[in-house]
Amino acid sequence: MTSPSQLYSKASSAALVLLGGSLIWSLLAGGLQILSTLQLLVPLLSRILPISFFGYGRLVPAYTFLLTYGWIGSGLLGVLIILVPRISGIAFRYGRVLLGGALLWQLGVLIGLTQLLWEGSTGLLSLSFSSSITLIFLTSFLVLGTGITRGLGGAWKRGPLLPRLYLLGALLAFPLGLGTSELILRHSLAPGSVQIITQLVGYSFLHHLWLTPLALVLLFQLFTALTGRAVSSLPLGLLSWMATFTLGGWLGNALMSDGPVPSWMQSAGVVSTLLIFVAALGNGVLFRPLFEGKFDEIRRNVALRLLSVGAWTYVVAYGWLAFLALPGVRQNTSFTMVSSATQTIFFFGFFGCILTGSIYALLPVSRNVGWPSHPALTWHFWCTTLGVALTASSYTLAGIFQGLAWNDPGVPLSTISSYLHPFLCTALIGQSLWLVGQIAFSALFFSAILKLFPTTAPWAIFPNPPPAHPDALSGIQS
Amino acid sequence: MKSTRALTLVFLALLLAWFGQVVVGYFQVGRLEPVLNEETNLMVPPVPSGLAQTGARVFASEGCLECHSLSVRGPTGSSDLTRGWGQRRSVPRDYLFREPALVGFSRIGPDLSNVAERIKDPAELMMHLYDPRKRKPTSTCPPHPWLFDQRIAGPKQENDALPVPQKNWKQTIPNYSAKALVAYLQSLNLNYALPEAPLK
Numbered sequence: 001m002t003s004p005s006q007l008y009s010k011a012s013s014a015a016l017v018l019l020g021g022s023l024i025w026s027l028l029a030g031g032l033q034i035l036s037t038l039q040l041l042v043p044l045l046s047r048i049l050p051i052s053f054f055g056y057g058r059l060v061p062a063y064t065f066l067l068t069y070g071w072i073g074s075g076l077l078g079v080l081i082i083l084v085p086r087i088s089g090i091a092f093r094y095g096r097v098l099l100g101g102a103l104l105w106q107l108g109v110l111i112g113l114t115q116l117l118w119e120g121s122t123g124l125l126s127l128s129f130s131s132s133i134t135l136i137f138l139t140s141f142l143v144l145g146t147g148i149t150r151g152l153g154g155a156w157k158r159g160p161l162l163p164r165l166y167l168l169g170a171l172l173a174f175p176l177g178l179g180t181s182e183l184i185l186r187h188s189l190a191p192g193s194v195q196i197i198t199q200l201v202g203y204s205f206l207h208h209l210w211l212t213p214l215a216l217v218l219l220f221q222l223f224t225a226l227t228g229r230a231v232s233s234l235p236l237g238l239l240s241w242m243a244t245f246t247l248g249g250w251l252g253n254a255l256m257s258d259g260p261v262p263s264w265m266q267s268a269g270v271v272s273t274l275l276i277f278v279a280a281l282g283n284g285v286l287f288r289p290l291f292e293g294k295f296d297e298i299r300r301n302v303a304l305r306l307l308s309v310g311a312w313t314y315v316v317a318y319g320w321l322a323f324l325a326l327p328g329v330r331q332n333t334s335f336t337m338v339s340s341a342t343q344t345i346f347f348f349g350f351f352g353c354i355l356t357g358s359i360y361a362l363l364p365v366s367r368n369v370g371w372p373s374h375p376a377l378t379w380h381f382w383c384t385t386l387g388v389a390l391t392a393s394s395y396t397l398a399g400i401f402q403g404l405a406w407n408d409p410g411v412p413l414s415t416i417s418s419y420l421h422p423f424l425c426t427a428l429i430g431q432s433l434w435l436v437g438q439i440a441f442s443a444l445f446f447s448a449i450l451k452l453f454p455t456t457a458p459w460a461i462f463p464n465p466p467p468a469h470p471d472a473l474s475g476i477q478s
Numbered sequence: 479m480k481s482t483r484a485l486t487l488v489f490l491a492l493l494l495a496w497f498g499q500v501v502v503g504y505f506q507v508g509r510l511e512p513v514l515n516e517e518t519n520l521m522v523p524p525v526p527s528g529l530a531q532t533g534a535r536v537f538a539s540e541g542c543l544e545c546h547s548l549s550v551r552g553p554t555g556s557s558d559l560t561r562g563w564g565q566r567r568s569v570p571r572d573y574l575f576r577e578p579a580l581v582g583f584s585r586i587g588p589d590l591s592n593v594a595e596r597i598k599d600p601a602e603l604m605m606h607l608y609d610p611r612k613r614k615p616t617s618t619c620p621p622h623p624w625l626f627d628q629r630i631a632g633p634k635q636e637n638d639a640l641p642v643p644q645k646n647w648k649q650t651i652p653n654y655s656a657k658a659l660v661a662y663l664q665s666l667n668l669n670y671a672l673p674e675a676p677l678k
Contacts, residue, residue: 153481194507258549258556
């Protein structure tokens with residue numbers, strides 16, 4: 001029988017490149033986000049430092065790109081490269097090819113970031129970068145995705161079904177969404193009026209059919225493994241899975257309020273958003289029994305803690321989208337900072353917590369290393385969650401005030417800007433807290449990988465061998 | 479569930495989303511034609527000039543979309559029309575010749591769908607790009623000095639030089655990107671009626 005270390009050995013460099021890159025990009029994204037908030041708070045900054053790449057209009061697409069492709073995209077792929085061979089028992093054959101794919105992805109992020117800062121965005125939703133970057137991402141994904149797809153068979157077939165199904169969908173959605181958007185938007189295959197629809201479809205594919213399912217793969221696989229409990233109802237899980245993939249592509253239409261998209265599409269977007277929330281609730285119902293009576297374990301195990309926060313934020317995030325899609329609400333929150341709150345909830349709350357929780361859970365078992373400091377883990381958790389909560393609530397309140405003021409023609413624009421200041425200040429504090437937490441996490445990650453400090457908190461975080469549920473973890477260990 | 483069945487189901491679901499929106503959307507709004515404006519006897523929406531199309535790219539690359547939308551909402555539930563951002567709501571036909579089709583999902587500043595109707599003088603737009611606070615002291619819009627060149631002044635002021643104090647005998651002259659951007663902003667004007675969107 002192949003040992004876990006043998007299974008993973010050929011892919012370990014690729015996983016490290018993806019995870020290491022992900023953390024570096026996350027720090028950079030956090031820094032750029034803070035700079036952009038400062039630009040809004042102190043417009044004088046842009047007068048003191050009138051440099052094109054330092055402007056708010058360049059910083060926002062740059063950090064959004066980094067969050068999507070650099071931090072979350074790269075990180076989730078890295079975690080999957082660790083996880084999939086361990087579950088399926090099928091080792092990656094061509095380690096160097098995988099490493100090449102991982103390096104190519106990082107190169108794509110680096111060139112994309114440079115282009116966005118120096119030359120600016122294309123202005124297209126979810127396709128803010130040039131064709132060459134799309135090509136790099138698709139090539140890299142072909143390599144990494146092919147490697148991961150091999151793991152869909154093997155021993156995993158005897159394991160839980162839902163993570164495999166979500167992975168299958170996510171692997172298909174990324175090239176379909178990005179490739180078709182690229183063809184239609186950049187090669188003039190459609191007139192301007194259809195391009196807007198294509199942008200919304202591309203956005204939905206990227207967020208709701210690629211990143212969300214990838215995060216759900218980790219939730220369903222690691223939750224059941226860490227808690228030692230199985231999902232209670234497979235039919236409900238299958239229904240939620242089908243609903244996610246049938247409706248996810250329509251969600252972007254709910255971003256429009258009136259405007260140049262046919263009204264039936266906007267209505268379809270609203271209905272899909274409401275129904276996908278029901279699917280998320282269905283998944284929430286499946287997660288709940290996994291937590292029950294496990295509070296002490298969740299408190300003790302930072303991986304489980306972050307995964308729990310990520311799981312509940314997933315349900316909240318889709319509930320939030322459903323709330324925003326309601327016509328009366330949408331009229332007041334469109335074009336406002338509520339969209340920044342949504343981005344915070346999805347990226348920093350949902351995807352981010354699941355990604356970091358998975359790294360905490362998998363890194364010690366995959367590389368046989370421990371975390372050097374237990375207090376630092378706790379600090380990371382609290383900085384992350386408080387930072388996300390503070391930022392999201394500040395942006396929400398700012399957006400509500402902004403929307404109400406926009407809809408009152410008696411309120412001048414300068415007054416609306418001044419309304420935002422206190423909320424931007426608290427959002428800035430939240431973003432800084434998150435960044436401090438992420439710096440702590442990155443320091444822990446790199447010092448654990450490089451074994452810079454003696455391990456002080458390995459088994460408390462992810463017991464190896466696990467004392468509580470040896471059977472449940474066997475799927476990951478061998 | 480067999481892998482092939484799951485794969486087929488997912489693929490069909492993804493195709494449904496894609497075809498249902500892009501292909502159906504193409505048949506519904508992609509084949510719209512420009513219409514004749516009987517008042518002016520011109521076809522609307524007008525085809526933007528090459529310079530304006532270049533300007534659209536400058537508009538996007540400068541990140542103007544992060545603060546300004548290009549889509550006016552109707553009178554129900556929004557005050558876009560009352561604020562004077564347009565005389566009617568934006569409809570798909572307005573974007574027929576826009577390449578790239580920019581919409582924008584954030585408003586820190588006003589909507590710019592009809593900016594040409596509000597600011598008619600290109601010199602005023604140029605000054606706003608160079609130093610927004612010179613035109614409007616409360617503006618939070620950042621200045622864009624990199625869109626302007628500083629050139630040694632000749633015996634007389636160049637026609638397009640900005641009316642700002644000279645530094646070291648240098649005039650402030652808009653570069654090609656600034657001219658393209660202003661041409662684009664001047665092309666943003668929805669002051670024509672469409673069958674599906676009459677003027678208010």
